[in-house]
Amino acid sequence: DSGVTQTPKHLITATGQRVTLRCSPRSGDLSVYWYQQSLDQGLQFLIHYYNGEERAKGNILERFSAQQFPDLHSELNLSSLELGDSALYFCASSVAGLAFDKTINTDTQYFGPGTRLTVL
């Protein structure tokens, strides 16, 4: 158990709908990362939040958005869903995303169990 929780575990919805995925990071971790894993695209980085602020964006579609709340949990919102959005969505957390002291590893990301999204 990594200490990162994600809900729901499974989500089945229809095209055109909107869903919200939720993630609670490990206690003490300030950074939250979202990834999408699909068979054809592999593991794709979507977005990174640090202490409530967006820090980096990866291959995230405009239909997708995320936020991190004051209690550090994060939500990933997926709208106007398409069949191709069916995938596993992972959240990960780390102590921080800062790299000031390279001898202290604050980068290690701990992954949640994922949410499996099926769009029909």
Next chain:
Amino acid sequence: GEDVEQSLFLSVREGDSSVINCTYTDSSSTYLYWYKQEPGAGLQLLTYIFSNMDMKQDQRLTVLLNKKDKHLSLRIADTQTGDSAIYFCAESSLQGGGYNKLIFGAGTRLAVHP
């Protein structure tokens, strides 16, 4: 650019050693990682190595780092059927603003047979 490459598949006999290889491109990576993903599960951190180290051993796992060739390997001794999974190599890549991002390879599927 940032890229991590791994072979896609490895098959070994139970009890043998497995060696999973990875090459990366960012020479400034401070940490390199190995994660394991079992079917239907999330990524589990196996181990990581600091870039100024050549080797790290943790029970049945040995990580070798050749920084000159940007080559990382994971050796699993006495491979068991429970080791069957996908193994991801990742490098930390410094982004603008001082933040690191993990770049993952496509994963190596390890199949262990009797």
